[in-house]
Amino acid sequence: MPQFLNSTSADFEARFTELLSMKREDSPDVDAAVAEIIADVRARGDQAVIDLTSKFDRMDLTPATLRFSEAEIEAECAKVSDADRAALELAADRIRAYHSRQMPEDQRWTDESGADLGWRWSAVSAAGLYVPGGLASYPSSVLMNAIPAKVAGVERLAITVPTPGGIANPLVLLAARIAGVDEIYRIGGAQAVAALAYGTDTIVPVDKITGPGNAFVAAAKRRVFGKVGIDMIAGPSEILVIADADNEPDWLALDLMSQAEHDESAQSILITTDEAFGHKVADAVTARLETLERRDIAGASWRDYGAIITVRDLDEAATLSNRIAPEHLELCVADPEALSDKCVHAGAIFLGQFTPEAIGDYVGGPNHVLPTARSARFSSGLSVMDFLKRTTLARMTPGALAAIGPAAETLAISESLEAHGLSVRARLDALND
Amino acid sequence: MPQFLNSTSADFEARFTELLSMKREDSPDVDAAVAEIIADVRARGDQAVIDLTSKFDRMDLTPATLRFSEAEIEAECAKVSDADRAALELAADRIRAYHSRQMPEDQRWTDESGADLGWRWSAVSAAGLYVPGGLASYPSSVLMNAIPAKVAGVERLAITVPTPGGIANPLVLLAARIAGVDEIYRIGGAQAVAALAYGTDTIVPVDKITGPGNAFVAAAKRRVFGKVGIDMIAGPSEILVIADADNEPDWLALDLMSQAEHDESAQSILITTDEAFGHKVADAVTARLETLERRDIAGASWRDYGAIITVRDLDEAATLSNRIAPEHLELCVADPEALSDKCVHAGAIFLGQFTPEAIGDYVGGPNHVLPTARSARFSSGLSVMDFLKRTTLARMTPGALAAIGPAAETLAISESLEAHGLSVRARLDALND
Structure with missing residues (x-):
């Protein structure tokens, strides 16, 4: 059984913080x-x-x-x-x-100033x-x-x-x-x-x-x-599903298990506005775990790291989601777009009940290499940008140099970088001759 | 005195390779x-x-x-x-x-297919x-x-x-x-x-x-x-200046010294199509090193890591520049734009003789935090992108899921990820009912 949390409980903040800081990976020192x-x-x-x-x-x-x-x-x-x-x-x-x-x-x-600026990828x-x-x-x-x-x-x-x-x-x-x-x-x-x-x-x-x-x-x-x-060094996979009661529990159970079956260290979390619905999903997971090919792996992940969190409303769900910064975020609610706008830290968002996360693993189009372990707070999934680099370009005309060069010289002197200043000054003097 | 290389010499490739692989940084193990x-x-x-x-x-x-x-x-x-x-x-x-x-x-x-896709920064x-x-x-x-x-x-x-x-x-x-x-x-x-x-x-x-x-x-x-x-872990600063003979040697000497004065491990390289001009720049550096405030630092950098390379033509200069992948690249030639198009691995390019690198350090506009140690082959200078992350978005309609879901199921089965496949299949079956 996974953990059950309820945001109205007195110990919720302590338990949620503990859930966030769980160390799931135990890499051998090689x-x-x-x-x-x-x-x-x-x-x-x-x-x-x-x-x-x-x-x-x-x-x-x-x-x-x-x-x-x-x-x-x-x-x-x-x-x-x-x-x-x-x-x-x-x-x-x-x-x-x-x-x-x-x-x-x-x-x-x-x-x-007449300066020609830009960049090139x-x-x-x-x-x-x-x-x-x-x-x-x-x-x-x-x-x-x-x-x-x-x-x-x-x-x-x-x-x-x-x-x-x-x-x-x-x-x-x-x-x-x-x-x-x-x-x-x-x-x-x-x-x-x-x-x-x-x-x-x-x-x-x-x-x-x-x-x-x-x-x-x-x-x-x-x-x-x-x-x-x-690229990034990826950790174990994670999914966060936010769902209201108007969902098929078995579908969400399968979505949770599709992360759990990757790895015993994977983490699947459901946040719901309806505690009874959360229990229905838990029951559906239990049923599926009886027959799944990878039930040993998925079961261990669900038992050790799984969680079902009941919240007051979807705003609270979004706040918790931003603290989790999940790799995969599935929004199975009536207005997934509105909720999505509030979920700013996530690797990939799957909107609505007809978008199981597995679609994104294979055929959706977006990349499935995504930031794990809360790193969606500061990093992104793999993209063409990872195979590109940017060269900045700058070209001064004599007029542009005359306009902005003196400020560069002033700052160079303030930083005690004399040659920097002189490299500008020598040109300015030539222009003034 | 810096090293003098000439691309027509029999030992050029060996000496250039050695220049490329010079270890300039000796970080203490802390x-x-x-x-x-x-x-x-x-x-x-x-x-x-x-x-x-x-x-x-x-x-x-x-x-x-x-x-x-x-x-x-x-x-x-x-x-x-x-x-x-x-x-x-x-x-x-x-x-x-x-x-x-x-x-x-x-x-x-x-x-x-009817799938709604995108991303959000x-x-x-x-x-x-x-x-x-x-x-x-x-x-x-x-x-x-x-x-x-x-x-x-x-x-x-x-x-x-x-x-x-x-x-x-x-x-x-x-x-x-x-x-x-x-x-x-x-x-x-x-x-x-x-x-x-x-x-x-x-x-x-x-x-x-x-x-x-x-x-x-x-x-x-x-x-x-x-x-x-x-962000990146930056190494000692570098500049590569590519110049024809139609330049003021003292200006280029100052540009070379404006990197050298940062650090004894900095590296300043001039590539020129005119060997005699290269010697004029070397003489100008020697003259400036007599009075520069940071002459000890700049002189050590120039002596240990400086180089003046004579090449047959600007195409050869571009080829060498791409192997160096310099942090800063200054193009002091008649048509810097044309040469710039051939220089694909560089952190920042400064076009024309009125664009000393020091302009880019202070007031040009582009960032001065740039990839060093040949990492411009695969990375870029600091930018707003370093403070942004991208969340991918996907929303399937029932029709889109019916169109692409079966392929996802097929791939999930081929990867022995049963729950992935079932999470799609359960929805497809409901649609078919």
Whole structure:
């Protein structure tokens, strides 16, 4: 059973604060091991990657087989059913359409001093995408990472995906192909991140690395950050559902379980204006947990981190939602738009009872890589912006320099940066001659 | 003397690669000390901050004096000369005008399936800005960090600035006031970062921390990242000037020195199409180094990391510039716009000989917090985007769910995420009833 809270209880604030500060993740400290792996790959390149792959993935590779050949990719893709292929293509089309609208515009203007100002966006030249192997090898995540990169204009996009024992996931390879990925390497772990960041004889280094992974991958991404850009380090998944009593309890139970089934550390919370309805949802969860394939995982998550909170009204629900800053926020109320306007800290909002969160995981269009652990207070989901950078532009005319240069000189002197001031003064003097 | 390279030399590639990979920063490892400071602030709050301030800044504070009072700020601001005040106000107006154009638009649309999609930007609720004390206490940096935050709509903006021995910098306080900063605390170091991230009885925690600082501050920002957002960890400053022979050597010498005077680890590079002109600039630097106030710092930077590179033509200059990915790029050539189009990896570009980089440090309008150490390959300067986050929105109609839901179900099943699939299926079945 999850926790039941009621905002009218005397102990509510204490219990809610405790819920907020629950530590759900217990990452093993693999930093020292990861530092060694990275140093090894930097020193020995391909051979280190090959040795580590043999050790961790029971795969014997050579420099020539590190990368999937076109024929191998073809052969794997041919194993995918027509239905799965069509679903991936529909998802890819919708994700591409959504993310294409994110492309920002360059700007350029001349201000009243005559200064010509602006900025220009450009794509990262090369990006690497880490794809986990085994159970957490999700083709949908390949689409969600690769498509924004390609929409941004990344010329070279490489994927690494471990194939323990030589087993590849055909759907992952097909998703990569559909998304326009250029290179696929059958390696994983910290060694894959190190190879992408520093390069080997076979793998040309990239400028940015994104994608989920286990503790080794996360530690490696933290360590190579600076040498390359990285996306966020994602924590366990979360959903917050805000619902009035006018909902089908079983639907919401399934939405709550669709996060809980990811991971025992996932967190599913229901906020409702009707306590009795909250209990109906809890009962529906209990019923579903009897048969769900992943009932052990989902059940543990629901028992340890699940919560059903009864509130006085939807304004209170919005206030609590902003304190939670959920990764996923589902608004199953009569006027979800009005409630949405009050929920300012959330990674993704799903409006109305016909928008289960799972739609957003696959085919909605928005990205499913979203800020976890309350970081929606200050960060956003993955987007084309993660594969772009902005160069600012400034061009002074002699007139503009005459107008604003003296203020720059004054400030330079006040900061004791004489050469800064002189670089402006020398030009101003020439203009005055 | 700096290094002289020529792209036609047999050893050029080796020497250029070496120049690119020069390690200029030697950060002391203060991580263990910083971990202790953060733990102390989390455990003892205000009293820890007070004790650490007494120890490091020789200042005895109480909870009541941690924060500058309005009267104290007024008194400090009154010390600023009219000329300095006018220069700060001009700079603030121009920075505000530039950054106001960066505000991104929300989007909302209905696609052909009937799905209503979009996103919404919102500001971080509270931000903290670290301002160094002593020599590196730059009022211009206060403007460059605080104005984008306020343009973004950050409601609560707090500054921490150490005042060793009780000495405040009136210009820093005035810059904070002009920029609309809400709270100013006279604390610094890792303890200030910890107080901003975790809060104390006196200091309410923030969601995002930006601003430059020493090794302690940088290590503290890395450690609190995740609990709050942070901006980049900046390295030593850099400038690349690309110039033809039709320039005044002394102007370019001053531009090169305006980076070199920041820090012995700064790097100033000139790329020119005319070797003789390169030597003229080197001579001009030598002449300026005789009298510059910061000649010891600037001279060391120029000697250890400076370089003058002669290239065959401007295309080659652009290619090298993209490999360097400079923080600041000055284009002093006949057609700077054309050259600029080829320079895709740079933090900020200054076009033409009347745009010394120092203009961008103070009054140009663009931000002077820019990516260093080749990170312009994958990141951008500070902007209003750093104080905003995006929430994606999706709303399915029954028709839209019927159109795209089956594909989501198919993908969920292929990923063995049964509850995901069922959350869609339960709704589809209800629609079919």
